Amino acid sequence: MTDLLLSQIKPGGESPFGTDEYVVNMGPQHPATHGVLRLVVKLDGETVKETMPVLGYLHRSIEKICENRTYPQCITYTDRVDYVSAMSVNLAFALATERLMGLEAPPRAQWLRMIFVELQRLASHLLWMGAFAGDIGALTPFLYGLRERERILDLFEMTCGQRLTYNYIRIGGVMIDILPEFVPKCRAFLDYFDPKIPEYEELLTYNPIFLERTKGVGVITPEVGINCGVCGPSLRGSGVSCDVRKQHPYLFYDQVKFNECLENDGDCWARYKVRMNEMRESVSIIRQCLDRLEPGPIETKLPPILKAPPASEIYFRIESSRGEMGIYLVGDGTPKPYKAKFRCASFSNTFVLDQLTRGWKVADIMAVLGSLDMIVPEVDR
């Protein structure tokens, strides 16, 4: 019987059990792609041969809209660029605009910005942790992440009345001063949150199944990472020092003490670990900011109509929750930006997905995609 079957196998690799590529279309609606990313995956059985991300399902042409709005109006749209971490984009745009026009926000505003951006980083990393664990099949951490994120959102709501799209960090300062009870409440939250991080780590970090799923999976070497434009925590997982807060300090990041979290393995687990450690660092940064917060004005006096100098341009980068966030603004002497470009971390991080998943299993696509912390509105804008 075996001989008969073997005799039918033709030399050209054609066998009676001929195999064929199997193209699976994941998304735009799929529970694991975090929104409307579409992945066209070529499979050989369970093994991935190629992953082709198809973008554009959430393209809202924010850059075009910004060209037709005044600078303060644009801030509203920046919230929508990355709605999981809206403060960071607010901040990036506000800082870029300030640099373009030679403005500077007063110190209290700067400290407040730092507090809110770091709180936002906590919120974003918490949601990421939940979603990542959910991607590899553990549903419980998601709820834990949301439970703590809720308290951060309460702090945001208390200050600016919004829970998702804050529009809080404005050009020249912040929207409104914090309430007197904000500082004690924020401290109470930090004290509550501190012991929670070990709790998550207990649930996940050394869980044998979790290790099995993430250790050695989706390894980004430093060379590939830099060359493919990976940035932020994903690149720091490969041991490349790339934290904009350290390399090119903005706000008062040069005045607070914090460590840049680095891991050397470059796999999903390392990226997970970097983000968990970053949460600890963020807590420490917020504590230092709260200590140094002093009364004072929260915004500078702005001219009635904000105009950029003619033929001016700025490329300003900050470290958002997902990595390097760059804003490129070109001013032409009118109240509207001539060109506004958002360089988003998710966009360049998603590019590397195909390389990381080739030869791995279907389930690893989800693990790798989750560990890169991509969110679709940032990719598509």
Added chain:
Amino acid sequence: MTNDELKSKIESDFKDKIQSAVLSAQNEVIVAVKPEAYVALCQELKEKPGYDFQHLSCLTAVDYPKESKITVVCHLWSYRKCHQLTLKLDVDRVNPKAPTLERVWKSTNWFEREVFDLYGVVFEGHSDLRRIMMPEDYTKYPLRKDFTDDGFIIKPN
């Protein structure tokens, strides 16, 4: 190295490859590149010690219909030296063509696709030049200043 030093260093090292190097009011080094030396210059900036621009942070374009040009803008960053550089390459607006930087920085793959999609700049030698944001059968270039389409209305403020 301050930005001023970087500017003079580039001016002396790459005299024949650049058109001009200026320090902008926002303290950024902006280098206008000669089209024929574009890729070679990038390669050198990436690899030459003293520059070390391993990271292409962003690649985009700006449309200047009055001057009939589209400027391709690259922002480079060095993780080791912590300095930033802006490269500019002017291309013709009617028949926009630019060489691809894919062989220098792989990350430009998607950035160039985006510029092709939204500005219509054709990157010669690009491995996979397709539309990335807009539908594949779309014919216009939305981020050009003279873009019009049904339903696209600029309301006066």
Added chain:
Amino acid sequence: MISGEKLVQLVSSLLQQVYALLDLSAYAGILDRVVCAVVMFGFVAVFVMFLVWMERKVSAHMQSRIGPNRVGPLGLLQTLADAIKLTTKEDVRPAKRDKIPYFIAPILAFVATFMGMVVVPFDNKMVVADLNIGVLYIIAITSFTVIAILSAGWSSNNKYSLLGGFRSAAQIVSYEVPLVLSLVPVIMITGKLNFSGIVQYQQQAGYWFVFPQFVAFITFIASATAEANRAPFDIPEAESELTGGFHTEYSGVKFAMFFLGEYVAVVVSSAVAATVFLGGWLPPLHFLGFIPGFVWFMLKVLLIIYLIMAFRWTFPRLRVDQLMDFGWKVLIPVTILNILVTGFVVLLFGKGA
């Protein structure tokens, strides 16, 4: 004092009178079985509904949520409401499905697992069919689910379903082996394939098999979890990878059948584990014997089910190749080693060592 045996006697004498009244005494043997089966079906259906509620409450508790609490006391009727919703839903079917397997699959998935329940003794003599090859029967009958899942995956004409179906086929076939092998030591010690017999042996010996056969108990629970397609072995329906796996294209009643089938499979596995390893209807301590046996049995079943539920809400999911590795490279060697050791002990000290 109420006990399972007396309850059965009471019911059967009642039934005898009813038969006599209806002049059907000649068919009493068959009718008894029919009544048993119907009662069993009703019981299992209600119990599974309770389990769905329990799963929600357990997960809610583990995730610091409240869980369902609106429909009925403590939200107990939530599952009933869901069941009504599912049964009244439109039955959406893919146009290019393979009609017959598509139709049969959910029925098979439910019936095959459900049929396992009939040989499990709830109390002394309180069993639908006390087969003397009960262990073999249950292993054989529960394997039918793989056919159901495979045909569901194939006939749906959906790529996710197909992947899920094939994953499931690989998984169930691999985990069937350690499942059987972990029951073998107990069979070797007792020399019986009959569930009531195994429990009676434990009664006489004065200990439960979970103590001498702890390894077998663990491997059994692990492979039973895999057999029931539950996390961390739920790769056939891995939600974040394959949307719904083999049941992606099923809706309404058919989906409910798969859903209930999964829970019935959990009940069957837990019932077998409780019977074989935890002494079935036996009370844990002698003076607790005043509580009827079927109560003890249900408590033990619930304990194991709770364990399986806790797995699901704690662990991430294994990848398909890791799952196979775990089955073939860990569970099977361990169970075989366990059989060897048990064999030696039985040989040296005789039966019941």
